[in-house]
Amino acid sequence: MISPDELVRSDPETVISRLQELLGEDAVLTSPEALLPYETDAMPIHRRRPMCVILPPSRATLMAAVTLLHETQTPWTARGAGSGLSGGALAENNGVLISLARLREILSSDPRARRVEVEPGVVNQILNQELAGERLQFAPDPSSQLVATIGGNIAENAGGPHTLKHGVTVQHFLGCRLVLSDATELTIGGSEETMGGYDLLGLIAGSEGTLGLVTSATLRLIPLPESTRTFMAVFPDTEVAGNAVAALLGAGVVPSALEMIDAEVLDALESAFSIGFPKPAGAFLVGEVDGLKEEVAEEMLLVTCTLSDAGASEVRAANSETERVNLWRARKQAFGALGRVAPNYISHDVVIPRSVMPAMLRDISEIGKQHGLRIANIFHAGDGNLHPAILFDAADPAQAASAHQAGDAIVRRALDVGGVLTGEHGIGLSKRKNMAWAFSEEELALLDRLRRIFDPWNLSNPGKLIPAGVNVEEATSDVSAEGAPAESSRRPKRDLSTGEASLLSAIQDAYAERKQLIPVGGGTLRITPLCGRSPLPMRKLNRILAFEPADFAVTVESGVTLAEANDLLVDHGQQLSWEAPDPQRATLGGIVSAGYWSSQACRFGHPKYSLLGFRGISGGGEIIQFGATVVKNVSGYDLAKLIVGACGTLAVTTRLTLRTYPLARCGEMIEVIGNVKTLLHLADRLAATPYPWSRLDLNLNDNGAVLHVGFQGNQALIDRLRQEFEAVFRQVSAATEHGPLPLEMSRSTGKDFGRLERGLTDRLCWFDSALILKLVVGAEKTIPLVSQLLELLEANQALSKVRLQVHPTIGLVRVAIDPGFDDAVLRRLILEIAEQVRLTGGYRALDRAPGNPWWGWDGWGASRTLQDRMQRIGLVFDPRSVLPAQTPEAQSGAMR
Numbered sequence: 001m002i003s004p005d006e007l008v009r010s011d012p013e014t015v016i017s018r019l020q021e022l023l024g025e026d027a028v029l030t031s032p033e034a035l036l037p038y039e040t041d042a043m044p045i046h047r048r049r050p051m052c053v054i055l056p057p058s059r060a061t062l063m064a065a066v067t068l069l070h071e072t073q074t075p076w077t078a079r080g081a082g083s084g085l086s087g088g089a090l091a092e093n094n095g096v097l098i099s100l101a102r103l104r105e106i107l108s109s110d111p112r113a114r115r116v117e118v119e120p121g122v123v124n125q126i127l128n129q130e131l132a133g134e135r136l137q138f139a140p141d142p143s144s145q146l147v148a149t150i151g152g153n154i155a156e157n158a159g160g161p162h163t164l165k166h167g168v169t170v171q172h173f174l175g176c177r178l179v180l181s182d183a184t185e186l187t188i189g190g191s192e193e194t195m196g197g198y199d200l201l202g203l204i205a206g207s208e209g210t211l212g213l214v215t216s217a218t219l220r221l222i223p224l225p226e227s228t229r230t231f232m233a234v235f236p237d238t239e240v241a242g243n244a245v246a247a248l249l250g251a252g253v254v255p256s257a258l259e260m261i262d263a264e265v266l267d268a269l270e271s272a273f274s275i276g277f278p279k280p281a282g283a284f285l286v287g288e289v290d291g292l293k294e295e296v297a298e299e300m301l302l303v304t305c306t307l308s309d310a311g312a313s314e315v316r317a318a319n320s321e322t323e324r325v326n327l328w329r330a331r332k333q334a335f336g337a338l339g340r341v342a343p344n345y346i347s348h349d350v351v352i353p354r355s356v357m358p359a360m361l362r363d364i365s366e367i368g369k370q371h372g373l374r375i376a377n378i379f380h381a382g383d384g385n386l387h388p389a390i391l392f393d394a395a396d397p398a399q400a401a402s403a404h405q406a407g408d409a410i411v412r413r414a415l416d417v418g419g420v421l422t423g424e425h426g427i428g429l430s431k432r433k434n435m436a437w438a439f440s441e442e443e444l445a446l447l448d449r450l451r452r453i454f455d456p457w458n459l460s461n462p463g464k465l466i467p468a469g470v471n472v473e474e475a476t477s478d479v480s481a482e483g484a485p486a487e488s489s490r491r492p493k494r495d496l497s498t499g500e501a502s503l504l505s506a507i508q509d510a511y512a513e514r515k516q517l518i519p520v521g522g523g524t525l526r527i528t529p530l531c532g533r534s535p536l537p538m539r540k541l542n543r544i545l546a547f548e549p550a551d552f553a554v555t556v557e558s559g560v561t562l563a564e565a566n567d568l569l570v571d572h573g574q575q576l577s578w579e580a581p582d583p584q585r586a587t588l589g590g591i592v593s594a595g596y597w598s599s600q601a602c603r604f605g606h607p608k609y610s611l612l613g614f615r616g617i618s619g620g621g622e623i624i625q626f627g628a629t630v631v632k633n634v635s636g637y638d639l640a641k642l643i644v645g646a647c648g649t650l651a652v653t654t655r656l657t658l659r660t661y662p663l664a665r666c667g668e669m670i671e672v673i674g675n676v677k678t679l680l681h682l683a684d685r686l687a688a689t690p691y692p693w694s695r696l697d698l699n700l701n702d703n704g705a706v707l708h709v710g711f712q713g714n715q716a717l718i719d720r721l722r723q724e725f726e727a728v729f730r731q732v733s734a735a736t737e738h739g740p741l742p743l744e745m746s747r748s749t750g751k752d753f754g755r756l757e758r759g760l761t762d763r764l765c766w767f768d769s770a771l772i773l774k775l776v777v778g779a780e781k782t783i784p785l786v787s788q789l790l791e792l793l794e795a796n797q798a799l800s801k802v803r804l805q806v807h808p809t810i811g812l813v814r815v816a817i818d819p820g821f822d823d824a825v826l827r828r829l830i831l832e833i834a835e836q837v838r839l840t841g842g843y844r845a846l847d848r849a850p851g852n853p854w855w856g857w858d859g860w861g862a863s864r865t866l867q868d869r870m871q872r873i874g875l876v877f878d879p880r881s882v883l884p885a886q887t888p889e890a891q892s893g894a895m896r
C-alpha cells in the first residue's frame, strides 16, 4: 500500500479537468449557481461550497472517479438526497461531492428470500412502492423517506416513526459493497442473518460515510402487515402522556409507532393550520399497531383502555384511510407549523431512557425559560428519542447565540440523565464539538484509529463524526457561525468498581510485560484453548447494576449468569433475548462475547440488536464505554456491535446494558415428531410463510426428528397462528407417503410460558459434545443444506454420533459431534461439511471446541478477504495480543 505521505494533493483545476475528462462535462458541476443547492443539507446553519459536484452514471465510473481522487489526494463526500440534519453531506476542505443521484437501480429482488439488492441512490419511498406489489417492505421509514436514499439511510442508520417495533436501518442491512478511499472495493456480508468475524456491517451503519462509500446494499425485507390501526390520544400535559406511554409498553403492547407533540407544537399547528384540537390539550399522541388482524384488534382494545386509565381525555382510532391520514396530519405538519410561527428553529436530536422522559421534558422547558426562548417538542415517544425545536430569530445575533447555548444545555442534560448525543441525525458537523462530552480521549482516539483502518488518507468525508484533534474541543474556524463556542471540555467520568479496577491493572500489567490473558466466564462456550494464557475469572463481576422496568433495559456486570438476570426480569414480566446452552452457568459477558444466538432470534431478531451499551477494558489497557440505556444511538461508530461475537479478542467486557422484552401474555408450542424428510419439508414450508412463529426449530439425530413451532402473543393471535400452522401441516401431511404425522401439543401461558420456552431451549441446546459447529446460510438455503449434510453424515456412518439443530427462519444450523470419533474420520467429516457450506454460500464457525484441534475452523468464520481488516481492528484494540486471537493462524502467532 502507498503510504499516505507519498501522495500529494493536486490543485483543484487539475482535479476538475481530469474529472471532466473521465465523466464528461455534464457530470461535473462547477458553476456557483449549480453548486448552491449542494452547499447545505437540511440543516442550513452549516454551509460549505464543494470544489465541484460529480454525478457518476454507473458504478464503474464511480470507482474510476474515486481512483482519480485518491491519486490526486482530493477529499470527497458521498451525497444522497442531502436531507441529513447534521451537515454530514457537505464537502469539508474544498473537497468533491459525489452525488449518487444517478445510481438508482434495484439490482435484484428475491421475494421468497425477502431480500433486495439496490444501488445507493435508490430513494426509500420508491423502493417501498416497488416492493408493495410483493406485499413486502423495507421497514426503516425516516420522515424524509420521500427523498432520502438508501445510501443515506445506511450512513445515518436512519430510524423513523415505525422503527419502534421494526427496528432501525442496521437491523435490515445484510450486506454491501464498500469502496474505500484508495478505490479498494470490499464485499461485506450478503444473504445471512449475521456475518462471520467482527460485525463490519454494524460499524458501517451510522458511520456517516467516513469509512467509505456504499456502492450497493443488500437489504432485508419484512412482510407488509395484514392490518394496521392508527390511534390518537389527548393528554393534559406531557408528564401524564409520558407515563401513559410507559404504561402501554408495560402492558406488553409494542406499537409500530408512538409519536408525541407538546403544547407548544399544538399551538403552532393551531395557528398555522387550524387543525381543531380538543381544548385544553397539553400533549398529543399518535400511534399505530400492526400485525395480523386478530392481534391488532386485541391490541387496540388494550391501547384504548390503558391510555384512558392513564389520564387521556380522549382516545380515538381511525376507521378509514382518510381518518388515518388526518390523525397523522398533526405529526407530519408539525415542523412546517413551527416554520410559520418562528423565523428560524434548530431541531435537536437526543435519546434518553424512557423512564426519565417527563423529567427531561420539564428540564427542557426550564432551559428554554433560562434562555428566553420557546422550545417545542416533537418526539418518538416510544423510543425516548426527543427532537426539541428551539425557536429563534437568526437576524438577532444575541438570540441566535442563546439558541445554540440552549441546544448545548439540552444535550448536556440528556447525557446527565443517561442518554446519548443523537439517535437519528448523526454527529456530522453539528455535534462534533459534543463528542468529547460523551467519549473519553482514549475512546475518541480509538474511533479515529478505526477510521484509519479504512481510510488512512483521511479522504472519505473528512472532518465528520470525529472531532478534529482528539484533545481539541472544536478546531474548525466556523464555530461562531455555526454555534456558540463550546464550553470547556467536560470529559465523561468512568468510575470503576473494585473488580473493574483490579481487572484494569491485571491487563495493564500483562500489556507492559507482554503476557497473554484469557477471560473465563462460565466455561460453557469454550472455543479458545488456554494455550498457556493466564485466566481472568469474570464470574466475580456478578452484580445487577440497574433495572428500571419502564426502560426495558437492564445493566449488569458481565459475570452475571443468564439465569440470574432472567430470574429478576421474569418477576417484572420481562426477559432477555439472549440465550445460552447452559443458562445457570453461562455468563452474560461470555454469551455476548461468543455472540451466541439460537431459537429466540426467530421472535426477537439477532440478540446483537439488544446490546445497548457496554463497558470494557481493551487489550491495550484502556477503558472503553459505548452506548446507554437507550434503544437508538448514532453517536460515533457502534462499538457494541463489534464486541458481540468478537470472542473476547478486543476487550474484556465488564458491564453490559441489555434490552429487555415483555414476556408474552400467552404462548403455545406444538411438537411434531416424525419422518425426517417430511419434517424437513414441513419446516421449509412454514419458514416460507409470512407468519410470526415465535419458534421454529428442528432437531435431528439418528432416532428421527422433532419439530417445535411456537406461537406467542394474545390468545386471538395464537388461535390464528395455530390455524395457519394446521393448514400447512395438513397439506404436507397429505402429500407424504408416510401417512399423517403424529402431532403432540403442549400449551402454557404467561410467565410459565416464558419458563417453558427457556426450559426447552436449555434441553435442546445442551449437548455434552466435544465439538459444536455453527453453520450460517441465507434462511431459504437452510433446509437444502441440511438435506446435503444428512447425506454426508450417512455416507460417513456418522449419524449416530452427530445431532443437528436447525433454525430455518434464521438460516442457522448447529452440528453437535459427540466425543469418541476417530480423529481421521472427524477431520475428513468436518472438512466436507465446510465445503458444503462454502458451496451453499454461507459461513461456518465454532460454538464449542474444548481443547480440540480446529483443522482450519475458527470461532467466528470471517471471510478470508476481510481478515486483513479484521486483523487490523484487532490490533487497534489489542496491539500486543494480550487477549485471545480468534483464527487458528492467529492463535499460533502467525497473524497478530
Ligand SMILES: Cc1cc2nc3c(=O)[nH]c(=O)nc-3n(C[C@H](O)[C@H](O)[C@H](O)COP(=O)(O)OP(=O)(O)OC[C@H]3O[C@@H](n4cnc5c(N)ncnc54)[C@H](O)[C@@H]3O)c2cc1C
Residues within 6 Å of the ligand: 041, 042, 077, 078, 079, 080, 081, 082, 083, 084, 085, 088, 089, 090, 100, 120, 141, 142, 143, 144, 147, 148, 149, 150, 151, 152, 153, 154, 155, 156, 157, 158, 159, 160, 161, 208, 209, 210, 212, 213, 214, 215, 423, 424, 425, 461, 464
Ligand atoms: C423533514 C426531515 C425528516 C427527517 N426524518 C428523519 C427520521 O425520521 N429518521 C431519521 O433517521 N432521519 C430523518 N431525517 C434525516 C435524514 O433524512 C436521514 O438521515 C436520511 O437517511 C439521509 O438520507 P440522504 O439520502 O438525504 O443522505 P444525505 O443527507 O445525502 O447524507 C447523509 C450522510 O450519509 C452519507 N452518505 C450518503 N450516501 C452514502 C453512501 N452511498 N455511502 C456512504 N455514505 C453515504 C453522507 O456523506 C452524509 O454523511 C429527516 C430529515 C428531514 C429533512
